[in-house]
Amino acid sequence: MKTKVIVASFIVILFLPYPSLGEGVKELEKTIQKKRGDLTEVQKELKEKKKKVKRKWWEEKRITDALDKIGRALDDKKKEFRKLDAEMKVLETKVTLQKGEIAKLEGILATLDKQFQSRVRAMYKLHRVGVVRVLFSAENYSDALRRYKAFELVVENDLQLLQAYQRGIQEREEKRKDLIEEKRALAQKTSEVAATKRAIEKQKRKKATMLASVKKERVAYEKAITELKGREQALHSLVQKLTVKAAALKSEGFKALRGKLPPPVRGTVFQPKGREKGIGIKAPEGAEIQAICNGKVAYASWFKGYGNLMIIDHGGGYHTVTAHASRFLKKVGEAVKMGDVVALVGSTGSIEGPMLYFEIRHHGTAVSPLTWLALPHKGTAQKR
Numbered sequence: 001m002k003t004k005v006i007v008a009s010f011i012v013i014l015f016l017p018y019p020s021l022g023e024g025v026k027e028l029e030k031t032i033q034k035k036r037g038d039l040t041e042v043q044k045e046l047k048e049k050k051k052k053v054k055r056k057w058w059e060e061k062r063i064t065d066a067l068d069k070i071g072r073a074l075d076d077k078k079k080e081f082r083k084l085d086a087e088m089k090v091l092e093t094k095v096t097l098q099k100g101e102i103a104k105l106e107g108i109l110a111t112l113d114k115q116f117q118s119r120v121r122a123m124y125k126l127h128r129v130g131v132v133r134v135l136f137s138a139e140n141y142s143d144a145l146r147r148y149k150a151f152e153l154v155v156e157n158d159l160q161l162l163q164a165y166q167r168g169i170q171e172r173e174e175k176r177k178d179l180i181e182e183k184r185a186l187a188q189k190t191s192e193v194a195a196t197k198r199a200i201e202k203q204k205r206k207k208a209t210m211l212a213s214v215k216k217e218r219v220a221y222e223k224a225i226t227e228l229k230g231r232e233q234a235l236h237s238l239v240q241k242l243t244v245k246a247a248a249l250k251s252e253g254f255k256a257l258r259g260k261l262p263p264p265v266r267g268t269v270f271q272p273k274g275r276e277k278g279i280g281i282k283a284p285e286g287a288e289i290q291a292i293c294n295g296k297v298a299y300a301s302w303f304k305g306y307g308n309l310m311i312i313d314h315g316g317g318y319h320t321v322t323a324h325a326s327r328f329l330k331k332v333g334e335a336v337k338m339g340d341v342v343a344l345v346g347s348t349g350s351i352e353g354p355m356l357y358f359e360i361r362h363h364g365t366a367v368s369p370l371t372w373l374a375l376p377h378k379g380t381a382q383k384r
Contacts, residue, residue, distance in 0.1 A: 032242045039235040046228040049221050056218035063211045070204045077197045084190055091186055095179060240374060241339070254293055254318040261292045262338070263373050264322060265345060265356050272352070277366035278321065278359035285354040287345040289322055291336040292373070300328045306357065307349025310342060321359040324350040 241262065263269075267283030291312060298319065299311035306323035310330075313319055326346025336342055347354045360369050 028242055032239060035235055035239050035242065039232065039239060042228055042232050042235060046225060046232060049225045049228060053218055053221045053225065056214055056221060059214045060211065060218065063207055063214060067204065067207050067211065070200055070207060074197065074200050074204065077193060077200065080193050081197070084186070084193060088186060088190075091182060095183075101175060254314040254316050257293060258372050259374060261373050262290070263375055264292055264320070264358055265289050267345075267356070269370075269375060272357060275357065278357055279369050280352070281356045281358060282352075283345045283354060283356060285326065285345060285347065287354075288341045289325060289343040289345060289356060291338060291340045291342050292320060293338050295320075295336055297330045297332050297334050297336060297342070300330065300332050302348075305349060308343070308346065312336060312342070317363040319361045321357075321361065323357040324348050324355055326354075 240260075263281065265281055265283045265287050267281040267287070270280045270282060272278075272280040293314050295312040295314040297310065298313040299309065301309065303309040303323070308325040308328060309321065309323045310325060310328060311319055311321050322343060324346055325343035326348065328343050330336055330340070330342045345354055345356050350357075358369055360367050360372050
């Protein structure tokens with residue numbers, strides 16, 4: 001929108017009626033000075049925006065690298081989780097087996113307990129009768145000795161039963177303790193890994209949010225740069241055309257505009273083979289051909305080898321020649337101003353496709369257009 005305003009302001013300025021030549025030049029020079037200041041400001045702003053875009057690119061790279069590192073850390077934690085999951089499954093199998101063993105121990109202990117209780121009752125009865133009484137009630141010494149040995153064997157069996165019962169209880173408690181400890185250790189490790197994973201994921205979300213914000217800022221700066229480039233181009237073109245206009249008002253002659261004249265059409269400049277007196281400008285079919293200075297159309301017709309050819313008389317013995325036009329938009333004898341569209345690019349009489357052949361002549365002698373036109377990149381035209 002700003003670019004359109006600038007171009008529109010240029011058109012208005014370019015064709016404003018001036019009360020007098022001196023006053024018009026003075027006003028134009030003031031405008032040129034102001035526009036040059038605007039151009040400098042735009043260029044400064046453009047430079048600053050480019051720096052900011054560069055910084056944002058580096059920020060994006062740092063955040064992207066950090067996200068990549070976080071991603072690798074998360075992948076490692078996922079692997080650790082999978083390993084813990086496998087360990088948990090092994091432990092669950094082990095727990096199942098241990099529960100089975102504990103159940104067996106419980107069964108054995110229950111049996112031992114019954115046996116032990118039975119023996120306790122038997123010992124209690126024996127205690128009531130009395131061991132000595134049982135021994136002395138024997139019929140003879142041999143019977144007493146047999147009874148004593150039987151009593152000793154019973155006592156030994158009872159002792160072994162008691163020891164077995166105690167070992168069973170101890171083994172059961174150890175297995176339970178080991179099982180509880182393994183469960184606790186695995187649960188603690190799982191909790192630690194889960195906490196680390198949550199922290200990494202939180203960091204990842206934070207970095208992703210930062211990256212989105214930086215990208216948004218970078219895109220905004222790039223959009224601003226595109227707009228500033230348009231403004232810079234429009235201002236540059238405006239300053240150039242105003243300078244040419246001011247020079248024309250000062251001198252009122254073609255000669256004073258040497259090196260400042262605008263090109264008749266935008267395109268690629270080249271040197272046509274066999275026509276070294278002028279230059280060729282490669283441009284698309286239908287592109288507008290403009291008068292490079294005020295003048296009058298002296299010729300507009302077909303010319304052998306040049307197709308539709310137009311000659312404009314600019315006074316002081318200076319003429320411009322344009323050839324290969326698709327059609328004319330001005331007639332012979334019609335006055336033209338700088339920037340007026342006089343014809344359209346075509347390929348009439350051309351063996352190289354759509355193009356414009358352009359000459360500048362002084363009293364009939366060709367002069368190099370490259371020394372007269374304000375081309376973006378001056379130098380020797382590309383040969384073809």
